[in-house]
Amino acid sequence: MTAILEAKDIVKRFGGLVAVNRVSLTVNEGEIFGLIGPNGAGKTTFLNSIAGTFKPNAGVVRFLGRETTGFRSDVMCKLGMSRTFQISQPFPKLTALENVMVSAVFGNERGAVRDPEAWSRQMLDFVEFPMPPDTRADNLNTVQLKRLDLARALASKPKLLLLDELAAGLTTGELDDLMAIIRKIRDSGVTIVMVEHIMRVIMGLCDRIVVIHYGEKIAEGTPEEVAHDPKVAEAYLGEKYIL
Amino acid sequence: MARSSVQSTIVFEVLRRLTTAAGITIILSVVAVIVSAVVAGPFTLVNAIVTGGMWALLAVGLSLVFGVMNIPNFAHGEFFMVGTLVSYLVFTPLHKYLRQNPSSVLSTVAPFAGIFAALLVGALLGVVVEKLIFFQLRRRSREQWVMNSFLLTVGLSVVMINGHQLLWGTNFKGIPRYWDVKPIDLFGVNISMDRAVALGLAVVTIAIFWFFLMRTRTGRAIRAVAQDETGAQMVGIDLNRIQVLTMALSSALAAMAGASLLFMFPSYPTVGLKPLYVAWYVVILVGLGNVAGATIGGFLVALLQTLTSYFIGVGWEDVVPTALIILILLFKPSGLFGSEVKGVWEQ
Amino acid sequence: MQKTETVSARAGRLGNGLLSILNALGITPLGLALIILLAILPFIPPFDREDLLRWLVGAALIAAQAIAFDFTTGYINVVNFGFAAFLGFGAYTSALLAVDFGISPWIGMFVGALASGGLGFFTGVLTLRLRGIFAAVMAWFVGLALLGLARNLVDITRGPMGLSVPTFLETASNRPYFYIILVMLLITYLVLRWITSSHIGLAFKAIGQNIEAARASGVNPTFYRVFNFTVQCAFAGWLGGFYAHYYGILTPQLMHTSHTVEVLAIAYVGGRGSIWGGAFIAFPFIFFIEWLRSSLTSLPGLHLVIYGLLLILVMIFYPGGVAQFYYWIADRVGKARRGSAEQSG
Numbered sequence: 001m002t003a004i005l006e007a008k009d010i011v012k013r014f015g016g017l018v019a020v021n022r023v024s025l026t027v028n029e030g031e032i033f034g035l036i037g038p039n040g041a042g043k044t045t046f047l048n049s050i051a052g053t054f055k056p057n058a059g060v061v062r063f064l065g066r067e068t069t070g071f072r073s074d075v076m077c078k079l080g081m082s083r084t085f086q087i088s089q090p091f092p093k094l095t096a097l098e099n100v101m102v103s104a105v106f107g108n109e110r111g112a113v114r115d116p117e118a119w120s121r122q123m124l125d126f127v128e129f130p131m132p133p134d135t136r137a138d139n140l141n142t143v144q145l146k147r148l149d150l151a152r153a154l155a156s157k158p159k160l161l162l163l164d165e166l167a168a169g170l171t172t173g174e175l176d177d178l179m180a181i182i183r184k185i186r187d188s189g190v191t192i193v194m195v196e197h198i199m200r201v202i203m204g205l206c207d208r209i210v211v212i213h214y215g216e217k218i219a220e221g222t223p224e225e226v227a228h229d230p231k232v233a234e235a236y237l238g239e240k241y242i243l
Numbered sequence: 244m245a246r247s248s249v250q251s252t253i254v255f256e257v258l259r260r261l262t263t264a265a266g267i268t269i270i271l272s273v274v275a276v277i278v279s280a281v282v283a284g285p286f287t288l289v290n291a292i293v294t295g296g297m298w299a300l301l302a303v304g305l306s307l308v309f310g311v312m313n314i315p316n317f318a319h320g321e322f323f324m325v326g327t328l329v330s331y332l333v334f335t336p337l338h339k340y341l342r343q344n345p346s347s348v349l350s351t352v353a354p355f356a357g358i359f360a361a362l363l364v365g366a367l368l369g370v371v372v373e374k375l376i377f378f379q380l381r382r383r384s385r386e387q388w389v390m391n392s393f394l395l396t397v398g399l400s401v402v403m404i405n406g407h408q409l410l411w412g413t414n415f416k417g418i419p420r421y422w423d424v425k426p427i428d429l430f431g432v433n434i435s436m437d438r439a440v441a442l443g444l445a446v447v448t449i450a451i452f453w454f455f456l457m458r459t460r461t462g463r464a465i466r467a468v469a470q471d472e473t474g475a476q477m478v479g480i481d482l483n484r485i486q487v488l489t490m491a492l493s494s495a496l497a498a499m500a501g502a503s504l505l506f507m508f509p510s511y512p513t514v515g516l517k518p519l520y521v522a523w524y525v526v527i528l529v530g531l532g533n534v535a536g537a538t539i540g541g542f543l544v545a546l547l548q549t550l551t552s553y554f555i556g557v558g559w560e561d562v563v564p565t566a567l568i569i570l571i572l573l574f575k576p577s578g579l580f581g582s583e584v585k586g587v588w589e590q
Numbered sequence: 591m592q593k594t595e596t597v598s599a600r601a602g603r604l605g606n607g608l609l610s611i612l613n614a615l616g617i618t619p620l621g622l623a624l625i626i627l628l629a630i631l632p633f634i635p636p637f638d639r640e641d642l643l644r645w646l647v648g649a650a651l652i653a654a655q656a657i658a659f660d661f662t663t664g665y666i667n668v669v670n671f672g673f674a675a676f677l678g679f680g681a682y683t684s685a686l687l688a689v690d691f692g693i694s695p696w697i698g699m700f701v702g703a704l705a706s707g708g709l710g711f712f713t714g715v716l717t718l719r720l721r722g723i724f725a726a727v728m729a730w731f732v733g734l735a736l737l738g739l740a741r742n743l744v745d746i747t748r749g750p751m752g753l754s755v756p757t758f759l760e761t762a763s764n765r766p767y768f769y770i771i772l773v774m775l776l777i778t779y780l781v782l783r784w785i786t787s788s789h790i791g792l793a794f795k796a797i798g799q800n801i802e803a804a805r806a807s808g809v810n811p812t813f814y815r816v817f818n819f820t821v822q823c824a825f826a827g828w829l830g831g832f833y834a835h836y837y838g839i840l841t842p843q844l845m846h847t848s849h850t851v852e853v854l855a856i857a858y859v860g861g862r863g864s865i866w867g868g869a870f871i872a873f874p875f876i877f878f879i880e881w882l883r884s885s886l887t888s889l890p891g892l893h894l895v896i897y898g899l900l901l902i903l904v905m906i907f908y909p910g911g912v913a914q915f916y917y918w919i920a921d922r923v924g925k926a927r928r929g930s931a932e933q934s935g
């Protein structure tokens with residue numbers, strides 16, 4: 001097992017608030033890695049610090065064996081780390097196809113995607129995007145936007161994919177579809193880090209899990225180990241998601 | 244031992260404050276004031292302070308509209324222009340009448356009548372503009388609001404400038420002075436009554452405005468909207484009312500500044516352009532949405548302009564501040580006293 | 591029988607080939623018709639009158655500027671509010687080269703383009719960390735500083751007194767000038783349209799619509815924004831060169847914000863992000879305005895009031911401008927055609 005991503009003692013502060021406090025974790029190639037914790041725990045902030053949305057205040061990020069701490073997000077994307085957003089971030093005036101094409105064209109070293117348009121169509125099919133590819137993104141609903149975001153993230157041919165609450169707001173049927181798609185992505189050789197709240201998804205997909213609470217890592221292990229960790233139960237007490 | 248460490252931390256803290264961008268600016272301007280008073284003579288200084296007060300009025304209004312409504316107002320100078328025009332139209336007939344029928348009471352009241360009329364018309368126009376233009380856009384689309392509302396104000400500015408030209412022509416409509424009285428003697432410097440009143444008005448208005456924003460319910464509501472629109476709505480603040488009020492206040496302040504400076508800026512269609520630049524200089528300098536900073540910034544920019552035209556030459560008073568502001572933006576994009584206000588960094 | 595068939599088939603193929611070339615260039619058949627109309631217009635009365643030819647030249651110049659303006663506004667979503675100053679910078683560069691060093695206007699205008707492009711690069715870098723409106727204000731300040739320089743460096747620019755500039759040609763006729771600017775207009779359109787319809791254009795739209803997502807998709811906003819600004823300003827400077835050597839007199843007034851507003855209004859009414867919209871409406875618009883100005887001398891400023899009102903109305907009620915209207919019609923027509931084809935088939 002080789003590590004694809006190593007984060008060491010990541011710290012991110014917003015003014016006085018320490019949103020992420022010395023979180024370390026290692027993600028191995030080929031696994032689905034879960035990042036869970038109550039709302040406001042700092043999961044999104046952790047992803048942002050890794051993916052270059054902003055620089056962490058302290059800590060080291062190693063991706064594919066090289067240090068990438070503080071790299072910009074477009075550079076990270078080109079290196080092979082792409083991500084979806086908790087609140088989908090489409091290009092509103094572009095069609096779904098063009099949305100995906102942006103990442104197919106620019107998300108990789110030039111020439112990695114021969115025919116960006118065909119590849120983008122393929123990605124839309126892959127995520128089972130339910131609308132015609134020429135639908136403008138500002139005509140899509142939240143669920144469709146999440147699919148589009150996923151297709152966009154995949155189009156850059158990432159080696160590591162960060163998913164931020166992709167399953168939020170889905171019905172049970174849609175959840176099953178999504179889980180199948182995520183498995184398909186993993187089987188195609190992409191490592192996945194997913195932030196998720198929905199227990200069924202986490203238990204059903206993740207190989208390993210890290211629990212973050214108030215910006216700190218409080219537990220790590222397989223889903224079963226984490227589920228039986230008393231610290232975790234305590235952290236979630238009063239929350240509606242009880243492990 | 245403990246005391247000296249406390250003292251040293253205070254000294255340290257003061258030093259730290261003084262070496263921030265804001266601190267350095269204030270120190271530099273104090274030095275500039277002293278130098279200019281010695282070299283250029285106190286009159287230059289008085290001029291800088293009088294125009295500074297008016298720039299502050301303008302900048303406060305511009306800043307407020309941006310903070311509360313997220314509108315970068317390009318037509319702000321045109322409300323200044325309306326102020327000069329209204330005051331001219333009200334004051335000149337009164338003045339003519341006075342020449343035939345001298346009356347000490349009326350001659351004291353007439354300038355204020357002009358300025359007050361400008362204030363009213365400015366406020367009214369602000370309401371009309373909000374209802375007829377901004378409200379209409381807000382109702383239809385809020386996407387890319389900052390840029391789109393900016394373009395609306397560009398259109399508005401063109402309409403107002405050329406509307407003036409259409410109705411009143413391009414000739415200068417000015418007055419030599421509001422008050423035919425002897426200048427006031429202050430520490431050996433002669434200050435004309437007009438300048439004194441303009442400064443007094445600026446100071447009083449800013450004080451009242453300050454009190455209004457900080458201490459009254461409505462003022463608090465305005466600040467609440469500036470900080471968090473959704474939150475403000477949740478506690479029951481009527482957003483529409485606040486927006487109308489803000490626009491009215493801002494335009495009234497600009498119009499009042501124009502009216503008070505009629506003796507320096509005769510009314511003509513594009514008279515608002517320079518005040519517009521200046522208000523923008525100030526607001527960028529101190530950070531958009533920073534109303535307190537805008538007050539200080541108004542005086543700073545006026546001082547800078549006065550010194551530039553004295554030491555470098557007339558005509559350069561816009562070039563030098565521009566260059567300086569470009570530099571400041573380069574190194575400190577949030578402005579000298581900048582806090583990152585809502586809307587500043589989002590697109 | 592067979593022979594005629596092959597001839598008509600060959601003609602058909604030729605036509606198709608031509609169409610596909612035009613399509614690759616970004617010119618629709620309708621667009622081609624309009625270009626041809628423009629090309630012969632100077633010989634059709636009353637447009638062969640010198641005063642109307644002058645309007646035509648002015649309109650074509652504005653049209654080209656509107657294209658360059660939309661290249662930035664409609665794509666990366668930053669308004670270059672100092673646009674006129676960049677135009678003026680190119681104009682002064684070319685003019686001063688001709689006046690002081692005797693360099694041919696034909697070379698000077700390209701040097702002017704380079705100079706403006708360089709300044710655009712600098713401004714692009716300057717405005718990088720600023721978003722939307724702040725970038726616009728910053729570009730505006732750069733423009734104001736340039737305007738101030740042109741006004742105050744009287745020794746070089748002769749300031750408000752005006753700099754008289756050698757013209758391109760000896761002739762007093764406006765017709766040759768119209769063909770020069772028409773070619774420049776076409777080049778501006780073809781180059782900018784080519785860039786925007788390539789992948790670079792996709793990157794422009796991406797950073798203009800959602801900078802965070804663009805970054806996450808691997809687009810480097812810094813590069814594309816500066817690139818866009820540089821290209822726009824270079825074209826502005828080039829067109830400025832034409833201005834200088836056509837009108838033969840330069841004053842700092844050219845760099846004034848009101849000129850930017852004029853171009854902006856036309857680009858917006860024409861339709862953001864279409865490239866051609868502003869150029870299309872520039873002709874009827876400028877003619878209407880000029881006609882108004884010349885026939886209603888008693889009402890100075892009325893034409894600009896109309897500019898302003900139109901900008902406001904379009905911004906509020908029809909933000910897509912004329913281009914959107916055209917696409918809407920084209921969509922309608924396309925649907926109707928498909929409908930009737932289905933019925934008959």
Ligand SMILES: Nc1ncnc2c1ncn2[C@@H]1O[C@H](COP(=O)(O)OP(=O)(O)O)[C@@H](O)[C@H]1O
Nearest residue numbers: 014017019037038039040041042043044045046
């Ligand atoms: N840009 C920001 N500025 C200030 N505070 C932030 C910002 N982003 C997140 N936070 C704060 O950091 C904490 C962690 O947020 P987040 O990472 O979004 O949590 P999660 O994704 O686990 O729900 C929260 O308290 C949130 O309010």
Ligand SMILES: [Mg+2]
Nearest residue numbers: 043044045086
């Ligand atoms: Mg989150």
